[in-house]
Amino acid sequence: MNNRIRISFPVFAVVVVGLFSGCTSRVVVPPLTSAPTNVEHVGKFVWYDLLTDDVDAARAFYGEMFGWEFDDYGKDNHIYTIILQNGVPIGGIVASDQLKQDVEQSRWLSYLSVENVDAAVAKTVVAGGKSFANGTDFPERGRVGIVKDPQGALIAYVRSDSGDPDDAEPKPSQFFWTELWTSDLNAAEAFYTDLVSYERDAEADNAVDGSVYRVLKIGDRRRAGMLQIPFDGVLPNWLPYIMTPDPTAAAKRAESLGGRILLAPEGTLHSGSAIIADPTGGVFGIQRWPVQNN
């Protein structure tokens, strides 16, 4: 028996050391949900990552704006920062200097729950989009793919190992809506309808002053919005919204914290929304919700 121990221990020790030395610079992202839901909501946006060239500035801004807290995963130069809102993980922050290439300006990346990431990536490419990360497994998180859709909007597809966040009425300072600003509304609607079986919600369609806004749903759940880009200089993108009780006050606060107002509340219906760039360049929407028609 002693011989067996003497023989096996050196082998075991060498290999274990080797394993750990190969892992120290690696980052494991946590699950999408703090507790498994084991339910998929295909067609729902379930996660948001901020890619930024200044994590500290981003943390300071969003922490002040929304009371978010942050939790770092990883070590050394490989940190993935989880965004917590009242202790609930709602997104992440990735330092752009950790990326394979530099990011000129920061941006938010929205994650759409799909049934099959590989099939979704393939369908996107066939439709004229581009894949930047084919389906890849992340332990605990699930399978993720990153693409540009046929009109050029960046989006991530995810199939979560722990299930998707439950549907619940949104709360202040949480992401609660995601909409596509696109260069070809009809083509984009057709693409995403085919991708995740959306249906246009005619009841929620809205047209004011020639501005058309389409709402896409699955069953009776409204999952995403789409509009034709109304301004010169804006390229296709998915815009995440954070619930805010008072958009006008929030926009002023954002400015005082170094953010920039791209679309002021006065330029939106019932002054209920605004579009803001954080000090590092990440752009997001804010909206008062429930909607007030006055």
Next chain:
Amino acid sequence: MKSRIKVLLFAAAIIISTATAGCAGSTVYVSGGVGYGGYYGPHPWGGYGGYGYPGSVVVIGAPPRLY
């Protein structure tokens, strides 16, 4: 000799199972691996100019009911 082989096989089994369950599966998320490499390009919000037109509104944001 047979005992030695058994012990080595046992150690190998532990090592393989450890690797499968832990580090070997720890895909690099943001660095050196899949990351987000290559998606960059012009920022979708351009020069961050102010958008909107005086006297008009755009319809954006979530509808009054989600579920």
